[in-house]
Amino acid sequence: MATIKEIAEKAGVSTTTVSNVIHGKTKKVSPATIQKIEALIKEVGYVQKRGLRVLNNEKSQLIAVVINYHKEFKDSILGDPFYGKIIGFIEEYVQKQGYYLMLYSTKDIEEIFQMVAGWDVDGVIAIPHLGASTPESEENCASMGAEELIDFLEHGNIQNSVNLPTVHMDPNGAARMTVVHKNQPNMIATITDTISKDGMNIAAFTDKNRGEIAYSIIDTDTAYSASVVADIEKIDGVIRVRVIQD
Numbered sequence: 001m002a003t004i005k006e007i008a009e010k011a012g013v014s015t016t017t018v019s020n021v022i023h024g025k026t027k028k029v030s031p032a033t034i035q036k037i038e039a040l041i042k043e044v045g046y047v048q049k050r051g052l053r054v055l056n057n058e059k060s061q062l063i064a065v066v067i068n069y070h071k072e073f074k075d076s077i078l079g080d081p082f083y084g085k086i087i088g089f090i091e092e093y094v095q096k097q098g099y100y101l102m103l104y105s106t107k108d109i110e111e112i113f114q115m116v117a118g119w120d121v122d123g124v125i126a127i128p129h130l131g132a133s134t135p136e137s138e139e140n141c142a143s144m145g146a147e148e149l150i151d152f153l154e155h156g157n158i159q160n161s162v163n164l165p166t167v168h169m170d171p172n173g174a175a176r177m178t179v180v181h182k183n184q185p186n187m188i189a190t191i192t193d194t195i196s197k198d199g200m201n202i203a204a205f206t207d208k209n210r211g212e213i214a215y216s217i218i219d220t221d222t223a224y225s226a227s228v229v230a231d232i233e234k235i236d237g238v239i240r241v242r243v244i245q246d
Helices: 004-011 015-022 031-044 050-055 081-096 109-118 135-155 187-196 226-233
Strands: 062-068 100-106 123-127 175-182 202-210 213-220 238-245
Touching: 004 015, 004 031, 015 031, 062 081, 062 109, 081 100, 081 123, 081 135, 100 109, 175 187, 175 226, 187 202, 187 213, 187 226, 226 238
Parallel strands: 062 100, 062 123
Antiparallel strands: 175 213, 175 238, 202 213
């Protein structure tokens, strides 16, 4: 198998330059050099060892799908109409985003917690036990679950969540932010004021709560800057911020 050193020798550059191109750090690398290195990578069939990304404190590009099931399966969990279909939808979407799927299923929920804590995954999708009684109902539930999951990933809309309120808003701007926050006084005003201070115009806004937790969807006419995101993350009571740029 080809190594970074061999590619560097063929390209007439340092191993650091080759490593930077592989990891997308190309601000200080000329377009001609990038093109030469990428061509050599393809020519020699270089395959990056994913484990090194974790050791180098980079993203693992792994998304864990965890299933806490409560019934026996004839062959495997993938043969089940519900789980097989919804995992297929998830895998297709995850691959399009440049990630890899890790599947873990068990009856013991503590094992799931240990697995998630032990692997440096970039995200976790938890699929609950399904109580549907017929293959047809399982198939319908799988389709519904997959569609709602994709709607959440692409637009931030939430339906049938166990912990969060149902919130839906059609896209109304150039960018979208979703904020999970505590349901407390002045929270909405603080979030919107923080966005407005940066000269951004809010095109549409919605917020729903479920007990102590609330969820906001905020569309703006321009893209969110890293500084605005950082300022919102610092607000007392904000739990999670996610930006979806169109």
